Amino acid sequence: MAKSIVKELQPRDVEILKGLYDFRALSTEQIMVYYHISKWYTYKKLSALRNSGYIITTPIKGYNPNQCRQGNYHRITETGIACLRKQGYSIERRAYDLRVRIRHLPFLFMTNEILMTLRQSNWEVQDSRDAKKQHNLNRGVNIQGIVKNSSDKEFVLYSFLENTSIKNVEKIASEIAMHKFRDYLFICRGGGSFQSIINRFKDSDEVVKSQSFKVFPRGLGKDYLTAFEGSEKKFNSYLEKVLKPKLFFKTSFKSRKVFKGLNQVVSHNGEEKYLVNLLDSDLVKIYNIKRYRKEDFGMDGRKVLVVTEPNLKAIHQNLLESVHHVDFIEVTQGEIKAAHNNLKMEE
DNA sequence: TACCCCACGCGGGATACACT
DNA sequence: AGTGTATCCCGCGTGGGGTA
Numbered sequence: 606m607a608k609s610i611v612k613e614l615q616p617r618d619v620e621i622l623k624g625l626y627d628f629r630a631l632s633t634e635q636i637m638v639y640y641h642i643s644k645w646y647t648y649k650k651l652s653a654l655r656n657s658g659y660i661i662t663t664p665i666k667g668y669n670p671n672q673c674r675q676g677n678y679h680r681i682t683e684t685g686i687a688c689l690r691k692q693g694y695s696i697e698r699r700a701y702d703l704r705v706r707i708r709h710l711p712f713l714f715m716t717n718e719i720l721m722t723l724r725q726s727n728w729e730v731q732d733s734r735d736a737k738k739q740h741n742l743n744r745g746v747n748i749q750g751i752v753k754n755s756s757d758k759e760f761v762l763y764s765f766l767e768n769t770s771i772k773n774v775e776k777i778a779s780e781i782a783m784h785k786f787r788d789y790l791f792i793c794r795g796g797g798s799f800q801s802i803i804n805r806f807k808d809s810d811e812v813v814k815s816q817s818f819k820v821f822p823r824g825l826g827k828d829y830l831t832a833f834e835g836s837e838k839k840f841n842s843y844l845e846k847v848l849k850p851k852l853f854f855k856t857s858f859k860s861r862k863v864f865k866g867l868n869q870v871v872s873h874n875g876e877e878k879y880l881v882n883l884l885d886s887d888l889v890k891i892y893n894i895k896r897y898r899k900e901d902f903g904m905d906g907r908k909v910l911v912v913t914e915p916n917l918k919a920i921h922q923n924l925l926e927s928v929h930h931v932d933f934i935e936v937t938q939g940e941i942k943a944a945h946n947n948l949k950m951e952e
Numbered sequence: 953t954a955c956c957c958c959a960c961g962c963g964g965g966a967t968a969c970a971c972t
Numbered sequence: 973a974g975t976g977t978a979t980c981c982c983g984c985g986t987g988g989g990g991t992a
Contacts, residue, residue: 612953633984643956648985650955674963674984 609649611657617642618650619692622659625681626689626696627732628717629703630710632665632678639721651679659685668711678714680705716749716764719792719827726831727755746780747773752790754834760790765802767795774805787816792826803886807924812888819885825914825938829884832945840882841869843944844912864901866893871910873932878910883921884936891924894931902930912936
C-alpha cells in the first residue's frame, strides 16, 4: 500500500508543527493528549506528516526506566519549518537549532509536559530558551522555563526526574542566589528528588530571600496549578465552599502584632486560626510558620491551620515538628482534580 | 477526505524453567 | 550458583475497515 501523505494541511497539523517548533520534541502521547486527537488517528496523522517530510520520528529511550517500548518522539524538519513560515509564523530558529541531545531528552519531555498542561489552562509559558533570552541569562543555567498565571505572577520553573545529584541541586542553589527572581516553582517526578529539594532548601538563605518557593510532586503540581492557577484567592474560595459551615474566612480581625505570612484568619469549628495552605509545600510559608513562636502564640492565641495533602502530611509534620500550635486539615489530590473539572463545567 | 476504531503484529524485558 | 532457552506479557503503532 502507498504511504499516506498530507493531502491538505489541516489547522491542527499546523498547530502540531508549531508545537514541535516551540517545544523541540514531543512524544506521540503528548501530541495525542494536548491536541485532543484520538489515539489511532494520532498515529495516522503523525505518519502522514512524517511521510511528507515535515517531521522526523525517533524511538524514545531511557524515559521510563522499566519499560522496553516507550513510544516515539517527533521533531520538526526544515521542510516543516518552511511550511510554518508559509503559514505566516515568524520563525527564527532552524531545524538544526532544535535538535535534542539524547541525555537531555527525558528532562525535556517532563518539562514540556508541565508547560503544555499549564498552557492549556490559563497560564502563559516560556520555555527555557525564550526565558533565558528575555532575561538575558546565561544559556548554561538550569531554568526550565518561566510561567505566568492569570494574575500576572511569574514563577521560575525548575523540574527534576526521579533522582537528582547533589551537584545539580547546588548548581541551582547558586543560580537562585545570583539572579533576581523572587518566585520559584519546583516540580519533581519522584519522591527522591522531592525530598532532596525540601531538605536542601528548608530554612535556607535562598528561601528567606524569596517571596514563594513552591515544591510539587509532578501529579499534584499539575492538578493544583491547573485548578487554582497558583492563586491563593482562588484556592481560598474553593476551600470555603467545600468546608462551610465548619470553616469561613474572616474579613476583619484584630491583632496586636502582624506576623509575616500569617495574614489570613479563618474561623474553624468556631475557633479563630491563621490559615496557611501548604498544598504547594511552599518553603517560604513553612519558614514563616516556624517564626510564629510559642511566645507569639501565647500572646496572640490563634493556632495555625495548615492545609495539607494526605501523601504529604508526614513531610509537612516533620518540617513543622518544632511548632506545636498547628492543626492540619487535608485536601486530597483527587478532590483538587474534581474541583478543577467542576470549575470547567461551570464555565 | 478527514476523522474514528479494532485486531493484530512486533520487540524485548521479565519470568520460569532446564541444564551444566 | 551461573548460564542458556522457552514463554509470557505489555504496550506501541500499522493496516485496514468503517462513518460523515
